[in-house]
Amino acid sequence: MESFMDNFRERSEVEREWLQELFVFVRDNLYPVLGPSTGSVSPEQLSLAMIRRVERAVGSSCARSLPLSYRLISVSELVTWQRTPCCSNLTWSTAQHREWVREAEQALPNHEALPRANLLLIGCLSDGCDPERSCDGAWRVRDATGTVHCELLSPSPLWLGLPVLFPCWNYIPQPAPGKDQEVEERGYLELVGCPLPLTSDPEMTFNPAGVNLKRSVGVREAAGLIQHRVRGLRVKVYGEVSGVYPRLNIAGKSFFCLRLREGRHTLPLLVTEPCCLWWQQCLCVGGSVCVSGLRVCALQGWSGNRVLCATSQSSLTLLPDTLIQDLSDTPTLDMHTPDLDTDTVGSDPPLSDCSSTECPLPERERQGAGPDPSPSLRPRLSKAISYKGVLTSVLSAAAGLYVIDGKVGLCLAYQPLQRRGLRPGAEIELHDVHFLYRPSPHFHPSMLCVCLRSSLRVTSFSRLGSEVDRPSDAPLPSLLLERNLGVSQYLWLCHCCRALRDRLVPRWVKEERVYVVARRLLECVVTSEKGGGRGGRRDIYREMLQEPHHCPLTEYSVSSPVCEYVSVSDCVSVMENECWTSLSLASLLPASGSSLTRAELNPSVAWSVGLSLGQDSQPRPLLLVGVLELPGTHTLRLRDQTGAVTCVAVETGDDDSGGQRAANNTAWIGCLVCVQRFTMVMERFLQSEFPSYRHLDQDSYITHRHCRVYIQLCLNDLQILSPSAAMASLLLRENSRTTQGGERETERDRGEMREKRGEEREETREKGGEEREERREKGGEAREERREKGGEEREEREERREKGGEAREERREKGGEEREERREKEGEEREERTDYVSERKKRSSEEDRIEEREGGAKRARQNHTENETCSKPGGGASLPGDWPCISVVMCVEGKEGVAWRNEGIACEGEEAGLSLCFSVRADLIGQIQRWERDPRNCPLQERETDGQTRTVELLFVRSSVRWFPLIQAGSFYRLIAPNTQDPSVLIGCRVAGRSGVELHTNPSLLVRSDWRIHTLTHPLLTTPYSQSISQKVMSVAEVLDCSSGVDLVSFHGVISQRITLQRGTTTHTPTQRDVEAGLSVRLTVCVEPRGRSLQVYLDLSRTPYPPGLVPGNTVLLTSFQRRLSRVGGVYCRSVPVSCLTIMALGKTDTQSCDSPPPMILLGVWALAGAEQCVVGRVRGHVVCVLYLQLQWTCSLCGSIYTQERCTRPQPPCNSTSAVFQAEAKAAVEDGSGEAHIWFSCPVISGLLGLAMPQWEGLQRSLRVRGHLRVYTRGRSLVCDVEAEDPLLQYLSCVCSSSTVCRPLTLICTLHTRSHTPAARREDSAQLKRFTRGDREFVTRMPPPLQLTCTHILEERERD
């Protein structure tokens, strides 16, 4: 030290101090690691060399000054304390640095340049072959305190082992994958400039003369040599590098391949020798190298092919580019003494093992080559190209997704991921990379994908800081390996992960569980599509070495899976758009639309519905993911973080008929589901003042419009991504029932307690099993990963540790899942239990800590104990978080519709008034039970059914109304009042009779907002209740035919038509609320599409809008008033207690393929009436036209319209639009009977046999008089007015001609009056007089059948 400091006597005190520190640092940190190659230097010499280097480096700006602001930093200090990225450049002035920052930030405006740190770094470069670990080929910077990974742009082999000063470097800390991250893993160095040697080594610059290419062969000769294996042969090859493939790690052994080229000849070299792995960093495509000491090996994994392998005697020399052309040496063989190690690499476990890289899962076998894919899935071929560009963004480093030059996607997932140095702003060079065009709609159209044959090199480090990547994508590449996913599928998965994170985290899914959900989503979609992943096994040697090249990226299918995962809010906006784009007003009109007046026209466009299937959506089928919830309203909803959509849900019944019923299972609430099959319903409400159909294209006549969109689904079609607690235990029970049905029966006999306990044990066992399995799978994955892809610079030991970390992570994840599940279970009640929130928070943070300390084991134990206590009601200590509660089982008898009523119940300080409510009449079965914790939907226990059954009225008010969609008559539920042990809470109270009047009503029970309801599913205990049928539900025909004494009826039927009735008042600017508040609707309900129908009038003014009232759906209408019209027709009307329930969803695809109505004889029809059918095909002969009226009608007031004006005298009508109307009645007979058939506008021209020009001419000729009515008198047609009218004569001529009186086939519907069979009609028969010769007969004849013709099929087109 003294002698060292003697050199600097003239320096200032500050400088001397700095120098002194430097000396100590060099002596303590650098000197001890010097290898023998540096010769004998003293710490003093080293320090002096260092000072010379430093001074020369900074010298340009201020001569012989020391960079006093710089501090020497050791490797361990750097990785321990530097937590943010930084850069250090000894040679820059401040101005230079500022310019550097400006340039960097200009290139990528959204990023900031690395901050500058004044740190001096010295050390030795090592090749990763430290004595204490096996070689991994990673370059490191080493000093006495530790090592750190480093990335170099083009290192020279000569740098290894020398003490050097790093003048310019970036340090990038890595995101911590785990707590016990090794110090070395915490970050890495990017060495920007050449390191400056501190010893006077003469070889730091390349000396071409020193290259010894004697006895070396070119690629072409070498290729010939390897055809014949000679023992002990060592080859020295030179050539141009045409490919440097990624380092792989199989079963803990690392290796990599490179390919040399000479002209058109190429030759692969395999580097398995640990001490040569560091070569990989030195090689770059296009450079020339000479490699010595290679032996010929046969690769077992690569059928019958030989390659050159590096040996421990091998050395690598980088050649200047020009050198190869000059070589003229004749190649000779470099014969060593034959060594004893085997020349066949095949016996080497890692390499012979290469075919076992295929996935061990059974799926693989099933994924064999399937049938030909559909055209859209037909594979395309990718092209191998080279590319050089700047990384502009990192989409997900863990998933290996980047963007180059802002426009080209880069996917690295098919290579072992190399994460170091790939930061925004880095320049990279790619060779033999696959170019794919539009493999996925979610990423850039142009994608570059690297495979095991691609070379990727960073050619310039980024100057920008980069954000820390999310580690939750890390499992994605391993899923790619496991399922052998195609690139489209992988990109779809990555997209879904990102989307799930945006849409569900953190409210429903934890960040670390996103991958699990995405994986299940992939399984849902890929199994529903053909196959899963790709077929075939991967052979990595083939992929790397075989010519021509073939790998999983050679072929790709465009956008598979084809479905598109949209957020709930996107789905809603898709529907809102489609709602109006798919609307064609003219198509809403009946066939006679052109003759409708304003009063008829506008109601028929007032409401319409558009239905479309999610799977038919363009350009791709839609897929929804969300949580089912019961919000405070009366509908079920599917929700994610972007929004919510109302669902009309049905279930498939328990019986095998496959029929649907209204959804009743509350276990669905809180389930995270994937929805692939659903119908989008778009109801349109339009208020308009169209004068006639000609104005339909003028939007100015629309005074108001809005839409209501929602989806319809069958719960059985949903795929559960994450079940609610109730659903989880339900599924578990179902599974165990199917696997061990008999056993369970006996178990049940043994008594409820044992059953309960056994089941809980089963649950725990199964859970444990699941966990084990998952862990095993995970372990397999880790092994697989180790075998197939190398962690870049990891050694075996690190990998073991990593695996441990993964397992730990998995355990933690499992714990998280359990917590999540608990949270989900309680999700439904969460909002009400605000007072417990803080307590829960405390508890969950406590749990977190426990979890982190002890993993899942403790959690599982705790679960077990909880279950134990559950089975011991009334005893045992409750764990924190379990609330005692009471329950009662009920069977719902009937439910009233939800409506705004004045219940007079002012709870929670609210004002009494209109509140949303509904009531349910239910039988409470058995005694009220006490529980230590919520029993949820666990099977009904015998003790719960002991005791008397009493009927109560349950009143659901305000937020309790949310249970409405899932409470159905005939279903069993467990009603739970939490946080109490007082049974009186669940006992209904009788309404107090006033002033001596006794009320004979059921006691009523107000359902509080925090009460919970769990559906009890079959099989229930054998009780007399299990077959309990509540109200008598009739069919439409029964309602039509039942005696008139019945007042309130319940029936079900299919909606065939829905019409919004004209509203009396029209506000000038109606809002959505106005339109729906006064809504009055007429539904036509029938049994089958062409069966008998019943009109149902709904007054929706007092009820919240009911979704699902669309044609095709089956509805259950309970408590509707049956009424008779003036002419004796039956119709129904809603009353305040009426309730509408959607029972089954219509099929949207059957509308187009209606079968024609049945052929029917008139005589048969007359006798049977509507019991036969309502719509039928009639083949008969037109006897005569009984009546014909043609009229131009004012479309506004309905008066006759002549000569361009309306004829209404008082008040005068100034309408300018008229519509042509026509009506005719003809007598038709078919031999079995006679019918009077009415024809209206669109079919009259057909009846009269007039072509369109004639028909239009007739309309024009009527313009003047506006109106003509003719009828039959005797054998001729007469008119109200003059008989000489030419138009009358023309019509009379037409009507009596054979063009009209001809055989025809008609489609007719029965008039309502003819519905009742003639035999049962009393008033109908009339006397008729016949004359035969001179005799006259009088007979009682039923009136002819009254029909309306909807369509004329000419004789020739009837078949």
Ligand SMILES: [Zn+2]
């Ligand atoms: Zn490839």
Ligand SMILES: [Zn+2]
């Ligand atoms: Zn008028």
